[in-house]
Amino acid sequence: MDDSSAPSQPSSSSSSPTNHHSDAKGALQKDTQSHALASSGDASVSPTQAAHSSPSLHPEGQHLLPVDTPSNALTDSSDRSTLLAQARAFLTSPQVRSSDYTAKRAFLVDKGLRNDEIDVLLREMPLQTPAIPPRTYPAPLPSALPGLLLGVARVASWVAGCSVALLLVYFRFIYPRIAQTFHARLSLRRHQTGLLHRLTASLEQLKETRAETAAVLPRPELFRDARYGQCQTLDDVLSASTDVSENKETSKDEASGRNVPPETLLRCAIADVVKTEQKPTSEAIFVHLEGKMPWLREEDGLSFQELLWKTLSTSSLFRQEEIDGISTWSYVEPVLPPFPPLLISLHKLKHAFPEHPAQVPMGGRFQHTLQAMSDLTGYMSAQAFSSVRSAFQGDSQAEEIKREIRSLKSLVLNRRV
Template sequence: MADETGSGEGTPPETASTPPNAPENVAVADTSSVSKPPAPEDRAELLTKARAFLHQPQIQREDGLSKRRFLAEKGLNDAEIEGLMRELPVKIPLVPPRSYPQPPPSNLPVLLLGLARVFSWIVGGTTALAFIYWRVLLPRVTATSTARGSLKSHQLSLIQKLNASLAALKESRSEMAAVLPKPEPHKEPSGFATCLSIDALLERAKKQNIEISSVSEISLLRCAISDFRKGSESRNPATEELFQILEGKIPWLVSEEGAPFEQRLWDTLSTCPLFVSNTSPAPDSPSAVPPADGHEILYWSFDPPAPPTPTALAQSLSALSTSISKPSADKHSPFQHALQSMTDFTGYISTQMYVPFVSLGSRYGTSSAMDPAEEEVRKEIRALKGLVLNRRTFLPNTSLRPQ
């Protein structure tokens, strides 16, 4: 603004040399110079200069506050400044220049290029994955699926064959089981079936290392009934009498450990069809009168089961066993033939001890030829010697019977 003021026409040097935003020392110097009220002609000249100053194009671009401050520093009062400001023409808004700035370049090509790159990467990756899948993974998956299918079909065929063989086996076993003897439901063990007393039964169990709890209940009850009938003139025992005999022979039944086994004895006695209960102690005696309490006394007897009818298979086996000839009772030793041969050879040697003496020369072939009898004896000796050696070397098997 100082340059613009200095270049204005009719502007005094002191006025033009002080811009609006000059240093404070300059402004103080100017205000000190105009501190005295000027003369009227100087006042009119100051207004003329201020008016010319305000009409300069450079000063018109400044804002009104800067203009008022500069005029007040030059010594003008508020009324004069207000009048000079009214004289200024109305400020027309500045028209922007016709040369507008160039807009920034568009980002669309860069965006399209980036999208094209991303799309190319996606397409390339998808192509690589598809190639790997079709060339590497798909053959293996197909081979695995085919192997699983073949393995499954093979297993199904094996299972079908197994089911067919099981069905055939079941049918054949049912056909074979039809001719086999049926097991007896209340059969006594073979070791206890021959015992006729409780003592004999306990002795047999002791020899076989069998505990009392493992002894057959049917055998125990049968032996108890047999013992009671021996001492009571063929009278059937009652329930209390039967268990008294068992407890007398087996004290273990009275203990807590033997209570379950005693309960098993009672269950067998009451459920097994081999034990028959009657209200009379003997078959030919009348029924006993029930006691006053109303409980009927039962007397027990053992009815042995009838022998089962032999099946066709058992009959065939029995007929086959009877048709086979029994071996002879006398047993021959496998070395009997060898012993007989040695005995004969010993007897022969004993008889040859008294043969006439033969000279030494004749033994070595220097004498005349032997007579036919001696030559025959020598042949027999050689044959017997070979027979003995063969018997010793090739002995028959001891498991075979001599013919």
């Protein structure tokens, strides 16, 4: 076998190349002796060959062949074949089979074999698989469970300690303040609830009292325009105001409609806009008013326009309706409430009495002065005709009646005069 096919052994098979080489030599010497004895018995080796074979087993590593002599020249070929047979048996032995390739080769060279013979012998040897070293495993690591349990115990102790400290601080300092705040808010809410209940009870009582007294109290007087009640348009209102101003000689403001109630102006303006087949919107109403009364466009008319708008938007006589997304206004006729029973009875009593003839006024425009003078004369006459009372005379009911009669008598006499 050549060098490439020779089996190689790991470095752990021997401590050093020298020791391994010596071990291989000893094994080879032992095998050589055993094979020499076997070959002497089988091949009937001569005593000369047996004598010359013993020096080859010397531990010092002497050559297998002795020094050439004339007697050994005849048996050179047979010795050579014997030496090759011994070397082949040596290489096939179990002890040498696992030896180092270099040690085998060095030992065979020392025994006198040539390189070509050694290569042939090694090539004839069967291929040896390298010995598998024993499988070793690392030592198992120490268990981490005790350390883990210790860490968990430490963490649990720290958490428990911190929790106890936090609970102590909470119940000692924070919880009392929270409890006080909660109770204060609860008491405040109860107080507010009590006040609301009292207010609700008071409102219910007031509502009941108002419902009871509303029937007795007089109703508010509705708007009644006695002067312009018959007017239906703005032209009628302006003409009526002009006639009144001419009769009473009033100012120009009343003649221009400044003193006309805003309810009347708005009512007539809405009627005029409806007659023109337009929707009575706020813009159309004010445009119509400005057309009839130009003074509304002036600075003085702005305040009156504000009064008109306030009356239109707040008065119960005007109602706002939305038609097709357009806001329109309409006038609502006030419903007059029925007269109270007492007023109806008084009217009936008045009509039951006979009518007195109309008295002709005397004195004309000096009637008031004449009435005052007559009253003064009557008073003086009553005082003049009254009897003088003494200091010891006491007042009585009869004296009072007499004095009243005298006063009435003097007044009647003065009126006749």
